Amino acid sequence: MTALEHEKEYKEYRQLIDKLNDYAVAYYVHDAPKVPDAEYDRLYRDLEFLESKHADFRDDDSPTRKIGGAVLDSFKTVTHQVPLMSMADIFDNKELLDFDRRMSEIAGPNVEYCAEPKLDGLAVSIIYIDGKFSRAATRGDGKVGEDVTDNVKTIKGIPLILQGNHLPQYLDVRGEVIMPRDGFRRWNENALKNGGKPFANPRNAAAGSLRQLDSKITAKRPLSFFAYYIGESRGYDFPEDQYHCLLELKKLGLPVNANIRCVNGFAGLASFYNDILAIRPNLNYDIDGVVLKVNSLALQNTLGFTAKVPRWAIAYKFPPEEMMTRLLDVDFQVGRTGAITPVARLEPVYVGGATVSNATLHNEDEIKRLDLKIGDTVIVRRAGDVIPQISGVVLEKRDGTEKDIFFPAYCPECGSLIERVEGESIARCTGGLFCGAQLRESIIHFVSRDAMDLEGFGEKIVEALISQQKIYSVADIYTLDVDSLASTLIDNGNAERKPRLLGKTVAKKLFNAIEKSKTIAMDRFIYALGIREVGVTTARTLASHFKSFDFLQKASYEELLQIPDVGPVVAKHIVDFFLEKHNLEILERLLKNDEFLFSAGIELIPLPQVSELNVSLQPLLGNTYVLTGTLESMDRNSAKKILLDLGAKVSGSVSKKTTAVICGSEPGSKLTTAQTLGIRVILEDEFLELLKKYK
Numbered sequence: 290m291t292a293l294e295h296e297k298e299y300k301e302y303r304q305l306i307d308k309l310n311d312y313a314v315a316y317y318v319h320d321a322p323k324v325p326d327a328e329y330d331r332l333y334r335d336l337e338f339l340e341s342k343h344a345d346f347r348d349d350d351s352p353t354r355k356i357g358g359a360v361l362d363s364f365k366t367v368t369h370q371v372p373l374m375s376m377a378d379i380f381d382n383k384e385l386l387d388f389d390r391r392m393s394e395i396a397g398p399n400v401e402y403c404a405e406p407k408l409d410g411l412a413v414s415i416i417y418i419d420g421k422f423s424r425a426a427t428r429g430d431g432k433v434g435e436d437v438t439d440n441v442k443t444i445k446g447i448p449l450i451l452q453g454n455h456l457p458q459y460l461d462v463r464g465e466v467i468m469p470r471d472g473f474r475r476w477n478e479n480a481l482k483n484g485g486k487p488f489a490n491p492r493n494a495a496a497g498s499l500r501q502l503d504s505k506i507t508a509k510r511p512l513s514f515f516a517y518y519i520g521e522s523r524g525y526d527f528p529e530d531q532y533h534c535l536l537e538l539k540k541l542g543l544p545v546n547a548n549i550r551c552v553n554g555f556a557g558l559a560s561f562y563n564d565i566l567a568i569r570p571n572l573n574y575d576i577d578g579v580v581l582k583v584n585s586l587a588l589q590n591t592l593g594f595t596a597k598v599p600r601w602a603i604a605y606k607f608p609p610e611e612m613m614t615r616l617l618d619v620d621f622q623v624g625r626t627g628a629i630t631p632v633a634r635l636e637p638v639y640v641g642g643a644t645v646s647n648a649t650l651h652n653e654d655e656i657k658r659l660d661l662k663i664g665d666t667v668i669v670r671r672a673g674d675v676i677p678q679i680s681g682v683v684l685e686k687r688d689g690t691e692k693d694i695f696f697p698a699y700c701p702e703c704g705s706l707i708e709r710v711e712g713e714s715i716a717r718c719t720g721g722l723f724c725g726a727q728l729r730e731s732i733i734h735f736v737s738r739d740a741m742d743l744e745g746f747g748e749k750i751v752e753a754l755i756s757q758q759k760i761y762s763v764a765d766i767y768t769l770d771v772d773s774l775a776s777t778l779i780d781n782g783n784a785e786r787k788p789r790l791l792g793k794t795v796a797k798k799l800f801n802a803i804e805k806s807k808t809i810a811m812d813r814f815i816y817a818l819g820i821r822e823v824g825v826t827t828a829r830t831l832a833s834h835f836k837s838f839d840f841l842q843k844a845s846y847e848e849l850l851q852i853p854d855v856g857p858v859v860a861k862h863i864v865d866f867f868l869e870k871h872n873l874e875i876l877e878r879l880l881k882n883d884e885f886l887f888s889a890g891i892e893l894i895p896l897p898q899v900s901e902l903n904v905s906l907q908p909l910l911g912n913t914y915v916l917t918g919t920l921e922s923m924d925r926n927s928a929k930k931i932l933l934d935l936g937a938k939v940s941g942s943v944s945k946k947t948t949a950v951i952c953g954s955e956p957g958s959k960l961t962t963a964q965t966l967g968i969r970v971i972l973e974d975e976f977l978e979l980l981k982k983y984k
């Protein structure tokens with residue numbers, strides 16, 4: 290290759306690096322991707338190709354430098370030039386009022402603060418020299434930390450070179466390394482599947498991942514970083530308040546949390562605390578409070594430090610998401626498909642903003658993994674809307690009186706054998722619908738909101754109808770009349786109060802709901818049948834593919850496999866369902882048919898409304914909507930169906946990624962969250978207008 294060609298390829302190489310780094314900043318810092326992932330990957334491969342071709346193409350800021358390097362024997366220690374500070378904690382508004390009063394005494398009334406979520410990860414200091422990533426260290430004891438340069442370099446979103454034409458000569462930026470909740474969940478699911486050890490919580494996951502001597506391991510962990518403080522800087526005019534310093538860091542290409550605000554006085558601080566507490570469950574990372582900082586750097590200087598902590602800042606902590614309690618017992622619940630789930634009964638404990646007395650233990654392997662015994666002191670974790678989990682056992686608290694947990698061999702409800710298929714983690718009761726628990730759960734599923742939507746049919750009523758032998762299957766629901774419903778005795782679960790009759794008024798309502806369900810969208814009916822692994826989405830796919838229920842019923846395994854999103858497991862469950870004689874009898878009794886006059890006469894509507902819309906172009910592809918409140922013109926499921934058909938995603942919770950919240954009457958907390966996050970809110974009229982565009 291001639292020198293000229295070499296130079297040309299180097300130029301191309303530089304352009305690729307600059308482009309890829311620019312795309313990474315757009316993605317990680319500004320949350321606004323410039324190109325699809327596939328385009329980024331394509332350019333990355335071109336870059337790898339050029340680097341493999343030219344041994345001298347090894348620029349420090351190439352994104353390929355982010356995959357890890359040599360394995361270390363130990364971490365070097367690092368003395369921080371400016372110590373990493375810790376912060377005083379407060380726990381209630383009285384202490385907050387005291388803090389604001391102390392600040393006002395020096396700073397005058399209505400103090401301006403920079404208010405930030407308190408990230409629950411690992412604090413690090415990163416030093417950039419002339420804009421180049423030079424060294425990263427953990428906080429350690431604040432004065433001396435560990436050199437984790439190679440590891441921090443691998444974290445996506447941390448630039449190897451800062452952006453802009455004029456860069457600081459020296460910058461010591463502080464921030465938090467975290468493992469986002471989605472990455473943590475995925476990581477643990479994989480670890481469990483492959484017999485590995487899951488992390489107890491995202492903070493431990495971040496710490497464990499950062500303390501790897503082999504940075505190639507760190508590179509594989511889903512870590513993120515948010516910058517929140519400048520320890521020291523030289524050769525750069527940073528603004529004179531914390532908030533604008535953070536904006537400047539963002540301009541330099543460093544990720545800064547999006548929920549940071551400028552607020553004034555006690556009222557501003559208190560409402561920030563409440564707002565962040567409200568959106569805490571929807572965030573994709575753990576936070577354990579808010580950090581409140583006097584905004585002006587000059588005032589921070591005046592206020593100074595006590596012996597240990599800054600006077601100008603405070604951490605206002607949230608109620609903890611992890612608490613210790615005792616495991617009193619383990620019950621084994623039988624689900625609709627016979628799956629046996631161990632459930633921990635706990636001494637009630639206040640955690641993550643609610644009192645928790647039960648936690649799922651998932652399966653037998655989880656009990657073994659935790660090495661759990663009855664009587665153990667355990668750590669209960671309740672983060673966001675996730676169901677409470679036991680994340681660990683406090684072994685030091687054992688006193689020898691703890692008892693082993695035995696997974697049952699026979700179903701606790703019906704006594705049938707429990708079977709565990711080789712290679713599967715779930716154990717199942719083999720009793721089928723002979724098992725009272727499976728019957729009850731399958732009926733509860735059949736009547737539920739996303740299925741036949743028999744409003745008013747709660748668990749208590751279903752249990753009463755079964756125990757009083759008024760129904761033996763889902764088909765029997767359609768044999769009930771107002772009198773038989775009205776005469777059902779409902780046990781209110783209180784031993785001191787006598788069971789009461791359901792009564793005529795409620796019975797009439799239930800009867801009307803049953804009648805109404807005799808005309809039902811086909812996908813709802815498919816979902817209601819409770820075929821294993823067939824959830825709302827698969828039911829929809831099947832309904833839109835087959836158009837007629839008859840075709841679905843007769844579909845072969847091979848035919849089912851042709852449908853996108855239907856894999857071999859689902860296909861087998863569907864075929865097995867329609868081979869079962871009992872299921873065919875039930876279907877005959879449910880669906881309208883000319884041969885069997887005593888059927889309930891259920892008529893299926895093949896996916897309504899949607900056919901009127903031009904969905905072929907998927908015009909809402911890439912958009913995510915959240916529904917809240919009651920819509921006048923259609924039920925929530927129909928709205929969801931329309932949005933999905935137009936290519937949009939529909940999510941159950943509001944986040945930064947939400948395009949808009951569609952809001953009906955009596956909206957829930959999702960509306961408040963949307964307003965806090967600045968997400969667009971669409972009222973029903975506007976939603977209908979939007980749909981008209983696609984007719």
Ligand code: 9MJ
Nearest residue numbers: 405406407408465517518580
């Ligand atoms: C956390 N943990 O989120 C600080 N922090 O500022 C925020 N920590 C901090 N700021 C100066 N948001 C020292 C520590």
